[in-house]
Amino acid sequence: MTASAVHASALDDARTQLAEAVAALGYPDGLHRILGSARRETTVSVPLVRDNGDVEVFTGYRVQHSIARGPAKGGIRYSAGVNLDEVRALAMWMTWKCALLDIPYGGAKGGVDVDPLTLSPAELERLTRTYTQGISPVIGPDNDIPAPDVGTDEQTMAWMMDAYSATRGRGVPGVVTGKPLDLGGSLGRRTSTSRGVAHIALLALKKAGIEPNSATSVVQGYGKVGADAADYLGDAGVRIISVSDRFGAVHNADGLNLPLLRAHVTEHGSVAGFPGGEQIDPAAVLELDVDLLVPAAVEGVIDGGNAHRIQARIVVEGANGPTTAEADAALERAGVLVVPDILANAGGVVVSYFEWVQAQQGYWWTLPEVERGLDDRMTAAWAAVLDQAGATGTTLRRAAMTLAVGRVARAHRARGLTH
Numbered sequence: 454m455t456a457s458a459v460h461a462s463a464l465d466d467a468r469t470q471l472a473e474a475v476a477a478l479g480y481p482d483g484l485h486r487i488l489g490s491a492r493r494e495t496t497v498s499v500p501l502v503r504d505n506g507d508v509e510v511f512t513g514y515r516v517q518h519s520i521a522r523g524p525a526k527g528g529i530r531y532s533a534g535v536n537l538d539e540v541r542a543l544a545m546w547m548t549w550k551c552a553l554l555d556i557p558y559g560g561a562k563g564g565v566d567v568d569p570l571t572l573s574p575a576e577l578e579r580l581t582r583t584y585t586q587g588i589s590p591v592i593g594p595d596n597d598i599p600a601p602d603v604g605t606d607e608q609t610m611a612w613m614m615d616a617y618s619a620t621r622g623r624g625v626p627g628v629v630t631g632k633p634l635d636l637g638g639s640l641g642r643r644t645s646t647s648r649g650v651a652h653i654a655l656l657a658l659k660k661a662g663i664e665p666n667s668a669t670s671v672v673q674g675y676g677k678v679g680a681d682a683a684d685y686l687g688d689a690g691v692r693i694i695s696v697s698d699r700f701g702a703v704h705n706a707d708g709l710n711l712p713l714l715r716a717h718v719t720e721h722g723s724v725a726g727f728p729g730g731e732q733i734d735p736a737a738v739l740e741l742d743v744d745l746l747v748p749a750a751v752e753g754v755i756d757g758g759n760a761h762r763i764q765a766r767i768v769v770e771g772a773n774g775p776t777t778a779e780a781d782a783a784l785e786r787a788g789v790l791v792v793p794d795i796l797a798n799a800g801g802v803v804v805s806y807f808e809w810v811q812a813q814q815g816y817w818w819t820l821p822e823v824e825r826g827l828d829d830r831m832t833a834a835w836a837a838v839l840d841q842a843g844a845t846g847t848t849l850r851r852a853a854m855t856l857a858v859g860r861v862a863r864a865h866r867a868r869g870l871t872h
Contacts, residue, residue, distance in 0.1 A: 463542040463752045466778045471545070473851060474858040475726040479728035487865060488858060491496075491541060491557075493523075497587030501566055501580050502779065504573055508735070511580065515588045516529040518544035518592040521864040524595055525561035526551060528602025528631075529609065531580075532751075535564035542752070544670030546773055549857035550795040554834050556806045559596050559861075563588065569604045578612050581741050583740060592617065594813070595628030600630040600805050603677070603751065607643065611636055627812040628803035641807035641823035642801075646771075649800020649825065654682075654745055654769040655689055660768055660839070661744075666690035669743040671765075673697050673735075674750025675724050678771045679681060680715065680745055687711045694743065697735040699750075701725025704733045704741070748775035756775055757782045763789060765869050770794035785848055795857060796834055803830045 548560030626637035687709035749771030842852035
């Protein structure tokens with residue numbers, strides 16, 4: 454499937470999930486249209502002078518899906534093939550994620566169609582500053598707060614904050630989250646998504662009656678989210694037998710040595726070639742016989758073509774939209790427990806919210822305070838979704854979506870259906 458087809462499928466899946474929630478809640482067509490429509494979509498040209506003097510023009514996007522519950526919130530991704538449909542889907546999922554975790558934000562997402570690995574650090578900085586200038590009229594600490602995502606990091610956020618601040622004539626640390634600590638970032642933010650994924654995965658194992666020290670797991674996408682999630686799970690006693698990234702995959706039935714794997718990736722930039730296991734096809738990682746599968750890369754990796762080969766008892770979605778609607782139905786029929794992305798990977802936006810609050814009040818919390826707050830939020834959301842699923846006899850995804858959509862709909866109605 455081409456990248457554009459995957460992105461279109463992601464938007465279709467997001468709309469299907471919304472339609473199912475709307476039907477379950479009995480909402481009228483007009484409210485459905487409001488909930489499914491983005492409040493604002495911005496497309497900008499991003500010219501870049503390369504180090505050799507050549508000029509290239511990239512395309513950037515920022516979609517604000519909702520501000521009914523508060524400022525829009527969502528990451529910025531740099532990835533080849535990013536298009537408006539992908540960003541629309543991701544922005545919609547961010548709306549439900551923030552609502553499910555009861556964070557006073559709406560959803561947004563942004564991206565630039567570029568492979569960051571093809572740019573030098575100086576080129577990345579120039580690209581980021583130009584992109585930030587392009588979207589600066591629609592972002593800000595009170596209306597839309599970007600954060601890191603695929604292909605971006607805390608350095609990207611530092612450049613964005615500085616570029617935005619230059620347009621305002623003053624420092625505005627609250628315009629982005631996921632910043633370096635020296636610029637007002639929060640302790641615990643870098644690993645927050647991973648910590649949240651692992652926390653929810655351990656709760657899911659408990660629900661299934663599986664002890665962590667007897668559990669096996671694979672992590673598809675050993676990157677920003679997957680690497681730390683693997684470490685957290687390993688620390689809890691889970692045996693990680695296989696991981697993959699965009700360049701390769703490694704498998705060891707006795708369990709991978711995670712510290713040595715981390716050192717190998719730091720030195721070589723990939724899990725490929727790691728001597729502590731067998732090199733296997735990255736696609737095969739998804740289909741291994743394990744207790745826990747964590748897809749932590751990109752959307753659409755579990756689809757109608759491979760869902761019937763998934764052998765994991767539990768799937769915890771570390772990535773956004775890794776399971777298509779067709780695959781979701783197949784996994785449900787097979788009795789696989791799927792923990793949806795809007796719950797499983799919400800740790801990042803929780804600590805982003807903490808960072809934003811700290812910036813607003815000029816007071817920074819300790820790491821134990823941040824981690825305790827994250828764990829409490831994730832546990833409360835897990836309990837609410839379990840209760841909803843039990844009360845309605847439905848899947849965790851439908852339960853999570855119904856809770857989230859209901860909260861956003863109530864906010865729209867309280868505001869008069871105008872925002």
